[in-house]
Structures are given as structure tokens and as C-alpha cells.
Amino acid sequence: MAPQIPRVIAAVLAGGVGSRMGAAAPKQLLPLAGRPIIAHSVAAFEDCPDVDDIVVLMVAEHVGRVEDIVADAGFTKVRAVLPGGATRTETSRAALDAMEGATGTDLALLHDAARPLLRPATISACVAALGTAGAVGVAVPSTDTTVRVAPGRTGGEVITDVPPRSELRRMQTPQGFRLDVVRRAYALAAADPDLVATDDCGVVLRYLPGEEVRIVEGDEANIKVTNPGDVEVAEALLRRARAGEAR
Numbered sequence: 001m002a003p004q005i006p007r008v009i010a011a012v013l014a015g016g017v018g019s020r021m022g023a024a025a026p027k028q029l030l031p032l033a034g035r036p037i038i039a040h041s042v043a044a045f046e047d048c049p050d051v052d053d054i055v056v057l058m059v060a061e062h063v064g065r066v067e068d069i070v071a072d073a074g075f076t077k078v079r080a081v082l083p084g085g086a087t088r089t090e091t092s093r094a095a096l097d098a099m100e101g102a103t104g105t106d107l108a109l110l111h112d113a114a115r116p117l118l119r120p121a122t123i124s125a126c127v128a129a130l131g132t133a134g135a136v137g138v139a140v141p142s143t144d145t146t147v148r149v150a151p152g153r154t155g156g157e158v159i160t161d162v163p164p165r166s167e168l169r170r171m172q173t174p175q176g177f178r179l180d181v182v183r184r185a186y187a188l189a190a191a192d193p194d195l196v197a198t199d200d201c202g203v204v205l206r207y208l209p210g211e212e213v214r215i216v217e218g219d220e221a222n223i224k225v226t227n228p229g230d231v232e233v234a235e236a237l238l239r240r241a242r243a244g245e246a247r
Helices: 037-046 060-073 088-098 120-129 179-189 200-207 230-246
Strands: 008-014 053-058 078-083 107-112 135-141 148-151 157-161 169-178 213-217
Touching (some): 060 078, 107 120, 120 135, 120 169
Antiparallel strands (some): 148 157
8 A cells, every 4th residue: 555645734823913013903914015924924835835734823902813814825725724823832832733634654734824935945945855854944154243241340242152054053943843743842831831942943952852953054134023023024035036036
């Protein structure tokens, strides 16, 4: 009997309110090139032939608004829009719980909704890497020198280490996993009262140290809309990308 082809389930995570934006609505609902940021993020998975299903996790009081966005856009792969948690960790757990009926060999892709410029090609690269890896993270090289600091003896901070730039990467999303791997990691994490995580690959790395986390090359345009002014940057990057496609 031929091996069963794993299903690929994408979760677009928008559980936070994005307080640093200073906007009345969650940042994922802010307009970008004529439609909400979250619509761009969902569209990347909708347009990727490797993705079978999508679930969207949204701030509870705005679930209805996102359901309307999904309906208006005509997305056919979105199976549910559900409330996210108060933290990234809780939202990721809710996303994994929402993947009912999926088996351990199926694949989960977890993506920040505030990264609206994700390319379907990056998604496909994650899926391909999961053919031989249990966990993958999208990352780009660090072009800045990154330092480790500690409190100084007389106040302020002092540099304690300068890691080689060649060993450093800036993580993006999506992050991909075989479901059995990420579920095991989060089951162990649930028993740790000290867990504070903003990164799903970090949960696997911490609780399943024997599991390699493969790096997939990211894209400098795959920015996260976090601070005021990021929307304008995303608009400019989107215009540049569309101009390149039109040539």
C-alpha cells in the first residue's frame, strides 16, 4: 500500500492586540494596499498549492470581523476562525487543538498574521524541508552585529559577548512541524510553570533537545508589522514586488 500523503494545515495566528501600534483596532485588521493585513497573510497560504487547510486564530472580540473578511475574500481553504489566547503560547496551543482529525504525520505551519508579505514559495520550501525534518524555522542572516549584555557594576548595561555574525539568524514565520513533534513539545511545555515562549521552534528546541530544527531561507521582505510606520514600509515593499512581477 502506498504511503499516505500528509496533509498540510496552516494556522494564521493573530491572538495579540498589537499595543505598540497605538491603533484602536488590532494591527492585523489595519488596511494594507486596500485590504486588511490578515487577509494578505491568509492569501499566501490560500495561494500555495502545498497547503490543504487553514485555521485562523484571532482576538476573541474580533472573530466575527475576520469571518467576514474570509467570506468577502472567497478563501476556500479556511476551515475555521477561532479565538486566540492571551499569549503567543496559548494561541499556538489553541491552533494545535483546532487541528482535529489530523494525524501525527500531518504537517502544521504556524504563521504570525502580522507578516503579510509572506511568499507562497517560502511556504513550499518549509513543506519540502519537513519531508526529512521534524521541525523547520524560516530565518534570514543577521546583517547587524548582535551583542549579549548584562547589568553594569555602576548602572546601565555592558557588553559581555559578541557572537560571530555568521552563526546568527533572524527568525521569521511560518515555522513548520510534524504534528507529533510539536504536540509532544507543547505537552511537555504545559507542565513547566516557568514557560515563557514567543517562538514555536524555541519550544521544540527547549523540550525536545534531541530534535533538530532545520533552517529554511527566509525573505527580507517578510517583515512583521509591529510599530507605527511599519505599514508604510510594507506598502512600499508590496509595490516593489508587484512592479517586479509586472515586468
